[in-house]
Amino acid sequence: xxxxxxxxxxxxxxxxxxxxxxxxxxxxxxxxxxxxxxxxxxxxxxxxxxxxxxxxxxxxxxxxxxxxxxxxxxxxxxxxxxxxxxxxxxxxxxxxxxxxxxxxxxxxxxxxxxxxxxxxxxxxxxxxxxxxxxxxxxxxxxxxxxxxxxxxxxxxxxxxxxxxxxxxxxxxxxxxxxxxxxxxxxxxxxxxxxxxxxxxxxxxxxxxxxxxxxxxxxxxxxxxxxxxxxxxxxxxxxxxxxxxxxxxxxxxxxxxxxxxxxxxxxxxxxxxxxxxxxxxxxxxxxxxx
Amino acid sequence: xxxxxxxxxxxxxxxxxxxxxxxxxxxxxxxxxxxxxxxxxxxxxxxxxxxxxxxxxxxxxxxxxxxxxxxxxxxxxxxxxxxxxxxxxxxxxxxxxxxxxxxxxxxxxxxxxxxxxxxxxxxxxxxxxxxxxxxxxxxxxxxxxxxxxxxxxxxxxxxxxxxxxxxxxxxxxxxxxxxxxxxxxxxxxxxxxxxxxxxxxxxxxxxxxxxxxxxxxxxxxxxxxxxxxxxxxxxxxxxxxxxxxxxxxxxxxxxxxxxxxxxxxxxxxxxxxxxxxxxxxxxxxxxxxxxxxxxxxxxxxxxxxxxxxxxxxxxxxxxxxxxxxxxxxxxxxxxxxxxxxxxxxxxxxxxxxxxxx
Numbered sequence: 001x002x003x004x005x006x007x008x009x010x011x012x013x014x015x016x017x018x019x020x021x022x023x024x025x026x027x028x029x030x031x032x033x034x035x036x037x038x039x040x041x042x043x044x045x046x047x048x049x050x051x052x053x054x055x056x057x058x059x060x061x062x063x064x065x066x067x068x069x070x071x072x073x074x075x076x077x078x079x080x081x082x083x084x085x086x087x088x089x090x091x092x093x094x095x096x097x098x099x100x101x102x103x104x105x106x107x108x109x110x111x112x113x114x115x116x117x118x119x120x121x122x123x124x125x126x127x128x129x130x131x132x133x134x135x136x137x138x139x140x141x142x143x144x145x146x147x148x149x150x151x152x153x154x155x156x157x158x159x160x161x162x163x164x165x166x167x168x169x170x171x172x173x174x175x176x177x178x179x180x181x182x183x184x185x186x187x188x189x190x191x192x193x194x195x196x197x198x199x200x201x202x203x204x205x206x207x208x209x210x211x212x213x214x215x216x217x218x219x220x221x222x223x224x225x226x227x228x229x230x231x232x233x234x235x236x237x238x239x240x241x242x243x244x245x246x247x248x249x250x251x252x253x254x255x256x257x258x259x260x261x262x263x264x265x266x267x268x269x270x271x272x273x274x275x276x277x278x279x280x281x282x283x284x285x286x287x288x289x
Numbered sequence: 290x291x292x293x294x295x296x297x298x299x300x301x302x303x304x305x306x307x308x309x310x311x312x313x314x315x316x317x318x319x320x321x322x323x324x325x326x327x328x329x330x331x332x333x334x335x336x337x338x339x340x341x342x343x344x345x346x347x348x349x350x351x352x353x354x355x356x357x358x359x360x361x362x363x364x365x366x367x368x369x370x371x372x373x374x375x376x377x378x379x380x381x382x383x384x385x386x387x388x389x390x391x392x393x394x395x396x397x398x399x400x401x402x403x404x405x406x407x408x409x410x411x412x413x414x415x416x417x418x419x420x421x422x423x424x425x426x427x428x429x430x431x432x433x434x435x436x437x438x439x440x441x442x443x444x445x446x447x448x449x450x451x452x453x454x455x456x457x458x459x460x461x462x463x464x465x466x467x468x469x470x471x472x473x474x475x476x477x478x479x480x481x482x483x484x485x486x487x488x489x490x491x492x493x494x495x496x497x498x499x500x501x502x503x504x505x506x507x508x509x510x511x512x513x514x515x516x517x518x519x520x521x522x523x524x525x526x527x528x529x530x531x532x533x534x535x536x537x538x539x540x541x542x543x544x545x546x547x548x549x550x551x552x553x554x555x556x557x558x559x560x561x562x563x564x565x566x567x568x569x570x571x572x573x574x575x576x577x578x579x580x581x582x583x584x585x586x587x588x589x590x591x592x593x594x595x596x597x598x599x600x601x602x603x604x605x606x607x608x609x610x611x612x613x614x615x616x617x618x619x620x621x622x623x624x625x626x627x628x629x630x631x632x633x634x635x636x637x638x639x640x641x642x643x644x645x646x
Contacts, residue, residue, distance in 0.1 A: 179378060184347055185438070189394040199385065203384045204383075
């Protein structure tokens with residue numbers, strides 16, 4: 001067939017280009033615009049240069065929020081990835097149990113973030129919540145509104161409840177794609193259960209695990225809605241993560257300049273970490289082949 | 290290494306099989322000699338993989354016993370049976386090097402390190418994997434991976450038999466031939482018992498000392514390649530082995546003559562008159578063009594010239610008849626053929642009938 005050479009294809013991508021421009025590029029540029037100027041209302045802007053960036057980067061409030069966010073992501077990954085693998089390994093591979101497990105696993109993923117937050121906010125209340133009443137009844141001094149440790153524990157357990165399923169489903173997809181012959185060969189080779197996991201299941205789950213880690217990292221790093229609903233960032237600022245801090249600065253205090261600078265820094269951190277992650281995993285992949 | 294006895298084995302995938310048809314594998318009673326190469330040959334779904342899995346212990350048969358040497362292994366799990374298996378798709382441990390892959394079954398069996406090193410080196414040498422011993426196994430080609438699968442069996446000293454489940458399916462054609470002859474060499478040199486499942490007759494015939502032909506869950510014939518070619522015990526064997534397969538023509542048999550569509554055909558031996566459905570079978574290789582006495586008229590459908598010889602596809606009346614003819618001689622417009630009398634077999638209800646002494 002004769003190949004046609006012209007530039008008409010560009011028109012095909014134009015709609016997407018416009019969409020991306022209006023939904024992402026222009027808002028982002030607005031943020032950049034805010035980050036280098038100061039405003040006192042009335043649509044008057046004054047050049048501020050890097051002032052806001054310097055302010056944000058040197059503020060201990062930002063440092064604390066960043067540390068909290070990193071700690072939160074680290075804890076979430078450390079719990080959800082191994083737990084997700086473990087659950088995926090124990091899920092049935094055939095029979096009536098498969099659809100039952102899959103539906104049960106998908107349920108938390110289908111609940112909107114703010115609803116999850118509300119559920120756990122009620123669940124943990126010491127006066128009417130099942131969890132809160134129970135813990136108090138057991139003689140444990142639990143109060144997520146007053147005790148920072150309890151607040152963290154509640155948010156972490158909530159996130160594990162909400163998102164481990166995603167890791168489970170991804171790992172399960174990786175596991176069921178392993179041909180039966182691998183397990184038979186391992187049996188013949190006299191491999192232990194651990195060896196089967198270490199040398200067959202884990203390598204075959206490698207790809208989906210990379211995706212699971214990346215997704216869970218990005219999501220947990222940007223977490224906002226659930227802790228906002230449950231603790232509102234408190235007690236004090238114990239659960240004020242970067243995103244909550246950002247919204248407080250931008251919408252609560254209406255400090256548009258620092259907020260814009262902060263969101264750019266926040267964006268850069270995520271971009272940098274994702275890039276590092278991507279490079280590391282793809283290079284590791286190349287080494288192996 | 291040891292002899293494998295299949296003592297009245299039968300298997301059904303249904304929990305309570307009632308009729309004959311419920312069995313994926315109908316009764317098999319065989320003794321497979323130590324150190325021989327057996328090929329299980331048959332079309333898809335004939336029960337050959339079921340039989341292989343019974344030997345390897347992945348399936349426990351509904352009836353009968355599996356005995357290795359003197360030891361009843363029917364209820365033993367795969368790992369306790371001392372067998373090795375090479376699967377259709379190469380199974381390798383991706384993250385390990387070639388040498389580590391080979392060492393794996395020994396490590397799991399707590400063999401001393403010095404012994405592992407010695408045996409791995411030996412196996413690598415045997416399979417010609419030397420140049421890639423330190424490389425990760427995942428980057429290798431399919432045939433090299435299949436060699437590693439085989440090597441994990443060869444490396445063990447306790448192996449009773451090595452089972453192959455259509456191991457050349459994913460190998461490139463030119464490598465197939467090479468790998469097959471290498472396998473045969475290894476078998477000759479080391480004398481392990483080999484059971485090889487395939488649906489490719491060339492593979493089975495070039496490879497095995499004894500070919501076990503299966504059809505619809507039954508073993509229809511066990512024999513050397515020559516026996517299968519010359520005296521197929523079942524019309525299916527005649528049809529399945531050979532290219533093109535044996536000609537099977539309905540005939541009335543009496544004495545040393547058979548009557549096919551009104552024409553008499555000479556038989557090499559004397560047969561009693563047979564009740565039931567009788568047929569004669571003759572391989573296309575033993576059909577000659579000849580318009581002398583006792584010849585049969587055939588109609589020609591097509592002639593395929595494949596270089597070394599020609600295949601004439603024709604018919605006697607409504608029945609298909611193929612002939613393998615030498616190059617060079619013209620085929621007349623209305624050819625007649627004769628069969629080599631010594632090569633004509635008689636079948637009753639699809640089973641071979643022996644001649645009277």
